[in-house]
Amino acid sequence: MTDARGSTSPSGAVVVGVDGSEQSLRAAHWAAAEAYRRGLPLSVLTAYSMPAFAASSMDGGYAMMDDSGLRAGADGVIEQAREFLRDYPAEVTYRVESGDPSTVLLEESRTAELVVIGTRGRGGFLGRLLGSVSSALPAHAQSPVVLVPLQFSSQAENAVTSATGAIPIVSESDGPGAAAPASLVEQGAKPIRERDPRPVIAGVDGSDYGRVAALTAAREASERGTTLRLVCALPPVSAITMWAPTHIDDAEAIEELRGKLYAGALWLNYHYPSLHIDYEVQSGTSVDVLVDQTRHAQLTVLGTRGRGGFAGMLLGSTSQGVIQRAAGPLMVVPENSDRRIANRDEFGPVL
Structure with missing residues (x-):
């Protein structure tokens, strides 16, 4: 030393x-x-x-x-x-x-x-x-x-x-x-010997920065020999669009997002073929969904820019509430470019 x-x-x-x-x-x-x-x-x-x-x-x-x-x-x-x-x-x-x-x-x-x-x-x-x-x-x-x-x-x-x-x-x-x-x-700090079976979580929102964070999360999960879970938060659509001329059903919105997350999982598996990936859409605010996920993850990965939601909130006042309430480590990935996002469209609809 x-x-x-x-x-x-x-x-x-x-x-x-x-x-x-x-x-x-x-x-x-x-x-x-x-x-x-x-x-x-x-x-x-x-x-x-x-x-x-x-x-x-x-x-x-x-x-x-x-x-x-x-x-x-x-x-x-x-x-x-x-x-x-x-x-x-x-x-x-x-x-x-x-x-x-x-x-x-x-x-x-x-x-x-x-x-x-x-x-x-x-x-x-x-x-x-x-x-x-x-x-x-x-x-x-x-x-x-x-x-x-x-x-x-x-x-x-x-x-x-x-x-x-x-x-x-x-x-x-x-x-x-x-x-x-x-x-x-x-x-003193005790030795850590056991493998952690809990997943790595990636909060995704459809931005390029969110996709770079998802690639980072995929690498982290692959190196740890565990599952990657893609999570997207969806506030109740019916409440948000109740005054819109055309009614949008919560179930339909969730199913559409699930299809896009599935396409994202296929894309990540192209770059990390041996990685097991699951995905889910959760109803609720980004803060509440993320905090709940950290209780079950060994690591939660987010971007620093996005369209709001997981990636965007780490630049605003909401981020402090998330950090204070989270139950596990949060990895925030910087605004780096990654050439691998160029082929995302080849795997299906984009979030």
Whole structure:
């Protein structure tokens, strides 16, 4: 295990942001398991910055002292993460960066294979690494971002532990964003040995960005040896169109969407022939449907742009409600192009 201060993570690493909270240790545990599964370097980092009001209101001497105190706190966060991951069987790089946490992680996403964060932090300056960053980072990162939600630990207690998800090792008794208890750090991150049989979920909405996310989800499911499930949410059509001149039946709308999802499954199977894919249309809002699906998935994959619904909501205020309520990890795929979407029309009607 090494330290690398003022540098960048190894190219292609799994990068995880920590801030000393229980939530960030959950994210670190998930990231460690994922890095090990993928055979990639693991980079654990924290970031701190001098608040603008303090820097402008203090003379140089006091500002230097305050910066020193913040740095000492950041060093303590990294030492806690190092102790928590002490039994990790591969190489880990630990880093402290001076700068805005969002900016630091966005820069990391340029070369990272994956960036992992929690959805709640401790508050204060270090706490900005989790919480507010979970709003900005998924929409602008250049690599996929996985958000490990607050409820993940307690909801996962009855699930099979896996090489793709965190073991339920943390208590929520101290509430959201609480500092990690000493007993948690002493216990350390436990090995994850069992394969997770739960599916990978892809929330789809018919956009090209949603299709890129579906391809990513297909790859994730294939590598994990599990099923891919395509899910589309449909608000009750009869309520939306009750004033329209022509009545549209809910059942007809669902059947039409199912046909398009079937065509999408054929297209994905063309690119991943050995992958088992199922699909479903669920009546309800995108938020409610997605939250329910995360209870049964080892990973849920979404895009960052779309026609609303799953892909679109991660740029708006609704995204925070989804992240806060989700019971499993969410992977947000950036707006990358993928040449494979060019042949989607060959497999049937498009969503």
